[in-house]
Amino acid sequence: MAKKKISKKDLRVVEALLFASEKVLTQAKLNVCFDDGTAPALPSVVETLQKEYEKSERAFSIEKVAGGFRLTTLTEYAPWVRKLFTRVGKTPLSQAALETLAVVAYKGPASRAVVESIRGVNSAGVIKTLLERKLIKISGRAKGPGRPLLYSATEQFLLSFGLNSTSDLPKLKEISELIAEGNDSTGAEEDFQPA
Amino acid sequence: MSYQIELENFAGPLDLLLFFIKRDEIDIMDIPIAHITKEYFDYIEALQTLNVTVAGDFMVMAATLMHIKAKMLLPSVSEEDDEEFEDPRTTLIHQLLEYQRYKEAASNLNEMNTLESQKYGHSMAVDSATMEEDPSFYLEDVTLFELVTVFKKVLEQVPPAVQYEVHREEVRVKEKVAMILSRFVEKSQIMFSELFPKFSSRQDVIVTFIAVLELIRDGQIRVHQKKLFDDILLERFEA
Numbered sequence: 001m002a003k004k005k006i007s008k009k010d011l012r013v014v015e016a017l018l019f020a021s022e023k024v025l026t027q028a029k030l031n032v033c034f035d036d037g038t039a040p041a042l043p044s045v046v047e048t049l050q051k052e053y054e055k056s057e058r059a060f061s062i063e064k065v066a067g068g069f070r071l072t073t074l075t076e077y078a079p080w081v082r083k084l085f086t087r088v089g090k091t092p093l094s095q096a097a098l099e100t101l102a103v104v105a106y107k108g109p110a111s112r113a114v115v116e117s118i119r120g121v122n123s124a125g126v127i128k129t130l131l132e133r134k135l136i137k138i139s140g141r142a143k144g145p146g147r148p149l150l151y152s153a154t155e156q157f158l159l160s161f162g163l164n165s166t167s168d169l170p171k172l173k174e175i176s177e178l179i180a181e182g183n184d185s186t187g188a189e190e191d192f193q194p195a
Numbered sequence: 196m197s198y199q200i201e202l203e204n205f206a207g208p209l210d211l212l213l214f215f216i217k218r219d220e221i222d223i224m225d226i227p228i229a230h231i232t233k234e235y236f237d238y239i240e241a242l243q244t245l246n247v248t249v250a251g252d253f254m255v256m257a258a259t260l261m262h263i264k265a266k267m268l269l270p271s272v273s274e275e276d277d278e279e280f281e282d283p284r285t286t287l288i289h290q291l292l293e294y295q296r297y298k299e300a301a302s303n304l305n306e307m308n309t310l311e312s313q314k315y316g317h318s319m320a321v322d323s324a325t326m327e328e329d330p331s332f333y334l335e336d337v338t339l340f341e342l343v344t345v346f347k348k349v350l351e352q353v354p355p356a357v358q359y360e361v362h363r364e365e366v367r368v369k370e371k372v373a374m375i376l377s378r379f380v381e382k383s384q385i386m387f388s389e390l391f392p393k394f395s396s397r398q399d400v401i402v403t404f405i406a407v408l409e410l411i412r413d414g415q416i417r418v419h420q421k422k423l424f425d426d427i428l429l430e431r432f433e434a
Binding site: 019020021022060063070071072073074075078081082085087093094095096098099101102103105106118119120121122131132134137138160161162163169170172 | 207209293294299311339423
């Protein structure tokens with residue numbers, strides 16, 4: 001796929017689609033637009049566009065998130081943009097909610113008992129809150145006794161936390177290392193920026 | 196100095212223990228159980244003097260700590276057989292280490308969300324001033340959880356069953372499906388609540404709900420919701 005040279009037209013078509021997209025643009029959606037089967041490989045087009053934007057210092061870039069791509073403004077312009085707009089998916093969460101979300105995201109599908117055994121505290125209320133916020137969903141039942149409900153992270157979770165998939169979550173071990181580094185240098189946050 | 200008890204909010208007993216471990220620079224692998232237990236009980240006592248109800252989970256941990264402390268005081272039965280001997284603290288240490296990993300992951304998630312929320316894009320940014328005005332702008336995908344929540348609400352509105360009723364009307368899912376579809380002839384969108392007339396029976400409500408689920412499953416209609424706990428909008432899905 002990489003060998004095929006991307007035509008200028010393809011580049012602009014993808015740009016137009018990214019611009020007009022309400023949700024993330026995926027390869028499947030792109031294929032629909034080229035009904036003769038000549039759709040270019042989305043990742044390589046995105047890469048080319050991304051370089052263009054960086055070179056010309058645009059105020060936006062293409063974010064790889066929830067299995068697709070979308071155009072977003074750069075974080076450095078947030079102070080101005082936030083004066084007019086409210087960001088959908090900005091979710092102030094309590095420590096309890098974040099902990100529960102972490103267990104579900106890393107261990108999911110996970111039952112309430114799994115969450116509570118790790119947190120050492122009743123988590124029923126927090127799970128309900130996370131369900132209401134659509135950050136987790138009921139994804140089935142466990143096979144064990146009582147067939148408890150299992151919870152998994154949602155697409156909304158990926159979108160709100162800038163992740164392409166749950167497998168892109170930083171490894172639990174890596175986090176400890178990053179935090180240890182973060183105590184030495186202040187620039188450690190940049191490591192978490194999604195590619 | 197030792198009487199300075201922090202009354203911060205802790206997410207649970209493990210969180211509280213980790214706080215002591217960090218504050219007193221304790222090696223997590225070699226916890227001085229007597230010291231920690233004392234700190235823990237002081238904290239709970241302080242909470243109780245402030246009339247704060249201490250949650251059951253905190254009391255469970257208090258019991259666990261006492262149990263470990265008692266076990267460590269008792270002479271080991273097989274002191275010569277070192278391999279058999281298990282430190283009574285082991286389970287707690289594992290639990291603490293596991294919790295600590297997720298606690299770190301949680302604060303990491305928080306940073307990721309903060310960073311992500313500084314990026315704006317299509318349909319992610321809503322004009323703050325007009326947030327409440329246009330309902331169709333706010334249609335979100337409805338989850339099973341929300342559908343059931345609304346269903347529960349509908350059930351609560353149904354008047355209690357009348358005792359002397361002897362016969363009951365048979366309501367069939369098939370008929371309800373046809374009834375709902377016929378509604379779409381006039382309108383392209385129907386509110387979920389409109390499907391339930393004021394005095395419909397419990398059975399009627401349930402069958403209607405099943406009919407809606409059937410239609411969704413068959414891809415004949417789609418459902419949207421303006422915001423949490425709001426009424427659900429049904430829309431004919433043209434294939």
